[in-house]
Amino acid sequence: MRHAVEQLEASRIREVANAGFGRDDVLAFWFGESDEVTPEPIRRAAVESIERGETFYAHNLGLPELREAIADYLSGLHPQIGAERIAVTSGGVSALMLAVQLLVDAGDEVVAVTPVWPNLTAQPAILGAAVRTVPLRAEQGAWSLDLDALRAAVTQRTRLLILNAPNNPTGWTLAREEQQAILDHCRATGTWILADEVYERLYFEPTPKACAPSFLDIATPQDRLVVAHSFSKSFLMTGWRLGWLVLPPHCVDAMGKLIEFNTSCTSVFTQRAGLAALAHASEITPRVVAHLKACRDTLLPLLAEVPGVRVQPPRGGMYAFFQLDGFPDSLDVAKRLVTEAGLGLAPGNAFAPEAQGWLRWCFASKEPGRLAEGVRRLRHWLDGQPGI
Numbered sequence: 001m002r003h004a005v006e007q008l009e010a011s012r013i014r015e016v017a018n019a020g021f022g023r024d025d026v027l028a029f030w031f032g033e034s035d036e037v038t039p040e041p042i043r044r045a046a047v048e049s050i051e052r053g054e055t056f057y058a059h060n061l062g063l064p065e066l067r068e069a070i071a072d073y074l075s076g077l078h079p080q081i082g083a084e085r086i087a088v089t090s091g092g093v094s095a096l097m098l099a100v101q102l103l104v105d106a107g108d109e110v111v112a113v114t115p116v117w118p119n120l121t122a123q124p125a126i127l128g129a130a131v132r133t134v135p136l137r138a139e140q141g142a143w144s145l146d147l148d149a150l151r152a153a154v155t156q157r158t159r160l161l162i163l164n165a166p167n168n169p170t171g172w173t174l175a176r177e178e179q180q181a182i183l184d185h186c187r188a189t190g191t192w193i194l195a196d197e198v199y200e201r202l203y204f205e206p207t208p209k210a211c212a213p214s215f216l217d218i219a220t221p222q223d224r225l226v227v228a229h230s231f232s233k234s235f236l237m238t239g240w241r242l243g244w245l246v247l248p249p250h251c252v253d254a255m256g257k258l259i260e261f262n263t264s265c266t267s268v269f270t271q272r273a274g275l276a277a278l279a280h281a282s283e284i285t286p287r288v289v290a291h292l293k294a295c296r297d298t299l300l301p302l303l304a305e306v307p308g309v310r311v312q313p314p315r316g317g318m319y320a321f322f323q324l325d326g327f328p329d330s331l332d333v334a335k336r337l338v339t340e341a342g343l344g345l346a347p348g349n350a351f352a353p354e355a356q357g358w359l360r361w362c363f364a365s366k367e368p369g370r371l372a373e374g375v376r377r378l379r380h381w382l383d384g385q386p387g388i
Contacts, residue, residue, distance in 0.1 A: 004128055011118065012331050012350035020338040027374045028344040030334075032117075032168060032318065033238040034364035036291075038273075039284050042235065045276035049269035058265040060256040062088025062244070066271045069278045070229075070244050077200075077209045078216040081246060085221065087255045088271060090263045091241035092198050092230030097123050098258050099226045099245060100160070103192050104129045108159035113145065115321075115351035115358075117168045120196060124160065135354040136172055141323060142312040143170040147181055156189045164196040166203060166212050169321045169351050169360040171314020173203070176213045183218060183225075192224040198243075201234040201285050203316040204293050210286070212316050222248055233318065234285045235277040242266060242274050292318055295363040295371060302375040303361070308382065320361040321348070326385075328357050341381035343374055 013030055020026040037043075061067065064083070071083040089095040096119065104110060106128030112121050114133045125131050134153045136143040154161050161182070165174040174182075186193050195215045203212040219225045230243040247255055259265065277284065299320055300313045311322035327333040330347035337343045348358025365371055 004126055008122060008126070009118075012334075013346045015331065016334045016338060016344065016347060019335045020344050023338075023342070026338060026342045026344050027370055027377065029362045029365070029374060030344045030346045030360075032362055032364075033232070034236055034288075034318075034366065036236055036364075036366040038236050038240070039277075039280065041280050042237065042273045042276045042284075046240075046269045046273040049272035054268040054272065056268065058268050058271065060259045060265055061252065062086070062266060063268065063271045063275075066275055066278075069275055073278050073281060074216065074246065077211050078214055081216065082221075082249075084249055084252060085246050087245045087247060087252060087259065088266050088274075089243045089245060089259065090266045090270075092196075092228060092232055092243035093119055094241070094263065095228040095230070095243040095245045096120065096194070096196060098255065098262060099194050099228060100124050100127060100129075101258055101262075102251060102255060103160050103194070103226070105159075109157050110160045110162065111150075111153050111158050112162040113150065113164070113167075115143075115167075115170055115348070115355040116162075116164050117196075118350055120162050120164060124162070129159070133352065135352065136167075136170060138323070138354075140312065141310040141321075143167070143172040143321075145172070145174070145178060147178060150182065151185050154185060154189055154191055156191075158189060158191045160192045160194055161186060162194045162196070164199075166199040166314070166316025168199065168317055169319050169346070169348070169355070169358075171312075171317045171319060171321060173205075173212050173315045176218070179213055179215055180218055183215065183223070186224065190224070192226065195225065195227045197227055198230040198233055199317045200229070202289060202292060202318055204289070204296065204313075205315055210289070216246065224248070226251070231274055231277055234288055235281075236284075236288060237273070237277065240270050240273060242270050292364055295365055295368050296320070298368040299361065299363045299371040299375070302372060303378075306375065306379055306382065318362055318364045320363055321355075321358055322361070323348075323358050330356055330358060334359060337378070337381060341377045343377045343381070 348355035
């Protein structure tokens with residue numbers, strides 16, 4: 001077995017979830033998905049595709065009509081993007097791994113901004129890259145980027161910079177000026193940017209296009225930029241495993257080869273579901289975002305009132321990331337909350353060492369009352385702890 005694989009850490013989020021396996025009395029907020037089912041028009045499109053017998057291989061890069069639909073969808077949010085820059089993938093995580101395979105050789109230097117979903121730092125490590133991190137700074141429950149520290153870390157030796165904004169788990173979002181400064185710096189150093197923008201539409205600040213700032217707004221097609229997207233979050237399609245990449249035109253043929261050697265293609269009926277999602281985007285996504293904002297605005301004030309909790313409302317994403325004073329071991333407290341309080345949260349140190357002592361709460365709940373009950377359980381558990 002390869003050393004890089006042997007050294008991979010198992011998911012701490014899964015470790016917490018396993019502690020609650022088989023228990024139906026646990027309020028589970030550990031995974032990054034809504035408990036609301038995929039909208040009916042999307043499900044129906046997939047069923048009709050299967051009934052038509054569309055169960056065969058597709059083009060490596062995706063159905064031409066889906067690539068066109070994705071390009072049209074993105075062009076409604078950003079400057080014109082052509083279908084020739086789109087590659088359809090079997091989920092957002094596959095999109096990210098494919099992008100790293102495209103860009104990174106063993107021994108290359110990769111810089112990632114953390115805390116972040118652990119897959120983003122594990123993927124280059126699997127390929128033998130040397131991964132360095134630039135931690136966000138936390139102050140009173142809010143996270144921010146030290147732009148000077150990032151510029152100092154990204155040099156001409158840096159092959160790839162990985163960014164996730166809106167960020168999982170912190171909710172931190174890049175400002176337009178920060179994006180421009182980062183793009184300018186990476187142009188000067190010759191560094192590629194991999195921007196994970198899967199939470200782009202889950203943004204709660206008022207903007208003309210109802211989405212977070214994107215590198216696609218300021219980059220040229222020739223820039224060393226790859227943007228990863230997914231249908232999972234803004235269309236309630238986590239289990240479908242459908243995503244896409246936006247690539248410089250000269251990289252697309254190579255990406256087709258990589259997809260061939262990874263998954264061959266994305267299933268046709270899943271792509272038909274994606275087409276239906278985009279056709280109904282104007283009705284589905286705004287409703288999802290409005291509901292998530294209501295969930296955020298239900299949970300955050302209640303959490304903020306809990307003694308020992310430090311938290312700020314996230315600008316984007318679907319998570320409350322909070323510090324819990326007096327409990328320095330995130331994994332330990334998360335497992336205890338499952339077994340002793342029936343409350344399932346993700347441990348902060350699953351996302352980076354600097355997030356030790358923090359917990360992530362996915363507030364994408366069909367019933368907001370579950371969030372209030374979760375806070376009640378947290379309070380009750382804290383009341384029973386000695387010295388708290």
